[in-house]
Structures are given as structure tokens and as C-alpha cells.
Amino acid sequence: MVDFKFWRKGAKEDELAEVELPKRDLSGIRSLFPGEMSSDSIQDLEDILLMADFGFQASEQIVTQLKSRANKLGATTDAELRLVLKDLLVEYLQREDAKLNLTSGKLPYVFLVVGVNGAGKTTTIGKLGRWLSDGGWKVVLGAADTFRAAAVDQLATWAKRAETDLVSSEKAGQDPASVAYQTVARAIETDADIAIIDTAGRLQSKKDLMDELGKIRRAVEKIAQVDEVLLVIDSTTGQNALSQARAFSEVADVTGMVLTKLDGTAKGGVLYAIQQEFDIPVKLVGVGEGINDFAFFSAEQFARGLVAR
Secondary structure (H helix, E strand, C coil): CCCHHHCCCCCCHHHHHHCCCCHHHHHHHCCCCCCCCCHHHCCHHHHHHHHCCCCHHHHHHHHHHHHHHHHHHCCCCHHHHHHHHHHHHHHHHCCCCCCCCCCCCCCCEEEEEECCCCCCHHHHHHHHHHHHHHCCCCEEEEECCCCCHHHHHHHHHHHHHHCCEEECCCCCCCCHHHHHHHHHHHHHHCCCCEEEEECCCCCCCHHHHHHHHHHHHHHHCCCCCCCEEEEEEEHHHCCHHHHHHHHHHHHCCCCEEEEECHHHCCCCHHHHHHHHHHCCCEEEEECCCCCCCEEECCHHHHHHHHHCC
16 A cells, blocks of 8 residues: 555645555456457447446547547557557546645645545545544544434544544534534644544435535634535446536535545546546545555556556
8 A cells, every 4th residue: 555654744745746546456447448459449448438437428539539649649559559548548637636735734724525425435534534644644533424323433433543533413413513613623722733524425405415514614614714625426336426426516615526446346437527527636536445545546547547458
């Protein structure tokens, strides 16, 4: 795994770019084009991209661009075509805003984590909390998903593993906004660097979701600014992930995506589709169940994994 202690508190911003996704974590999506690539078989790639959840428009666009660029460069062999495809995907996926906002200097940094139940929100929070703690950051986690006792218990377990402080509801069904406020207040009182707040994963209606997340945000912004709103998406849900991304991006001012379970699927193309359609960067990926099994998204590593034989 990547040594997550590499980027410690106070490190220069450009040092974060050196943390890449381990090659072995992409083994689950290396079956994108297992056969021999040739000029005659490029058209088959469109069907393969569709099955990998790139979406129709993106699949057609990639194939068209691949044909054009391969013809211009004279790429005809399997190795040459794979390199052209890899470079093409990197160009589409590479973004300068894919880093976490940990550089403004206005402490505490506040992260809201949103997404449907089962997507991996709480697990992501635990992993991120541990990585930040290992990097010298003082972290407070907030269990604002007060409607599910299991969610609070799960976050408490992760907080213990991550060696971070935890703020949870004082009574069942407590207003999530009040827990979010208390979390940030605790971070201020204890001179913590970062507050990460778990939110409810219910998706009953856009209005309900907007009202709840809006209330949480307003409560937090009474005492601190919100630096990140991270939307956690289960990459194995395929095209359903797009509908989730659409719903949350419309109501939550999402600043970045987290793609979980990326190690166990050949449908990683949804990452491409989400980033292209909603113009929101993928910032983190989950690649396993262990507390260190996540990484910052690397377009180079991701594209290389997709086109490898």
C-alpha cells in the first residue's frame, strides 16, 4: 500500500501529487480489453466501454478519438494502440482540482461526507481519519447520521481504529445539524485541524435531502466554513451511480467524489462518466476493507489499469 504518512501536516501542496494509487489495487478492472488490440478491432472497444459503464456518449467519443489519433500517429500494434488509449483516458480524467482542500490555512477544515446508505461513507471517513491522523493532523469525527444507531456505532468503531475524537448524538433521533455543530465546536475547542461529518444516507426525495443537508451546512457555517463536500459512490452500482451523483450534486454543492469498491469491479468506467457529466473531480478511491485501503485518485494509474492486458 501507499505510505499515507508521506504527506504530513505542513507539507507542501505539490507533494500530494506524488501519492499514487498502487498498481495492485487496480487488478479488479484490468479486464477492459483482454484480447489483442488492432486497427480492425477498435470498433469492438465501444461495446466493451459500454459494458464497463462509460456510457453511450463517452464510449462513442473515446472510440472516435482513438481512431483519429491512432491514424495520425500510425499506431497499429497492440502495444501502440493501448498506449494511445491510455494517454487519451488520462487527458479526459486528469484534473488540477482533484486534491483535498487542506491548504487554505483556515482551521479547522470541515468536510461533509454525503451519499446513500451502503455506499461506504462511514468506512471512507474512518480510512481518511486514520490517514490524516498518521500525517500529524488532529481529527474530530461527527456522527450526524442520527437516524440509524448502527451508523453511529460503526463510526465509533472506525474512530477508535483511526485514533480520532468522536462526537455523537446525546439521544436517539437528535437533530443531525446539532451534532454537526457540536462536532465543529469540539474541533475548535480542542484546537483540532479537521472535522469530518458523517451524514444520513437517506434519499427519500430531493426536497428532504436538500432541507437536511442545507440545515447541517447552515449550522456548521455559524462557526466555520465548509471546505469539502465529498460524495461517496459505490462503483459496483454501475449506471445507478450516475443517478445518485445527479441527485446529490443538485442539492449538496458537492466538491469531490469518492469511488469505493474499485478493486472488485470491471465497471470502473462510471468514474469517467461521473466526472465528465457533472464536472466534479474524483478525489479519493476505496480499494479494500482495511483501514489503509484507500488512495488519492490518479488518472495515470487508473487509465493504465484499464488498458493493461
